[in-house]
Amino acid sequence: MEQYKDIAPRLIGLREGIGWTPGEMADLLGVSEETVTGYESGAMEIPVGYMLDVSRLCRVDLTTLISGREPHLKSYSLVRKEEGFSVDRRADYDYKSLGYKFAGRQMEPFLICVPPKGGDDMVETAHRGQEFIYVLEGRLEIRMAGEPLIVEAGDSLYFNSETPHALRGLDGKEVKFLDVIL
Structure with missing residues (x-):
């Protein structure tokens, strides 16, 4: 770990x-x-x-x-393709922070890649705030309080993050999506 x-x-x-x-x-x-x-x-x-x-x-x-580093930009922050700050906080997800350079953020935007896995391997999480997910590639299963929702490329989901939720890629493929946490 x-x-x-x-x-x-x-x-x-x-x-x-x-x-x-x-x-x-x-x-x-x-x-x-x-x-x-x-x-x-x-x-x-x-x-x-x-x-x-x-x-x-x-x-x-x-x-x-x-x-351990301070962000310093206050007017705007441009993050080029493949430049997101890797957040190594979960072994099974690839998180890239897209707002890491901007000081005083009101939201946390991430580019996330989630691998495929079995339904029994999904781990629920819950936290304060609200969350917005927009799927870019693949199909994502999101379990919201145990109820499975299928979200495909071009679909979005806005929800209360205190609702227990778990994610996995479907069809044996990784899924890539934008996740904004407020």
């Missing part, structure tokens, strides 16, 4: 820098203390929704939390 080891110390540093205990942080985020300490240990997958909640609560840019 190497990809979490770089983010975990930044989570601890933010929490301790503000002066919160793991229990206080858990209460503020609406999660268990075990969840906070698990993510801070670097041994558990850290969902992007959790990192987004921490960055908002601690008033730190998500790019800084993930990469």
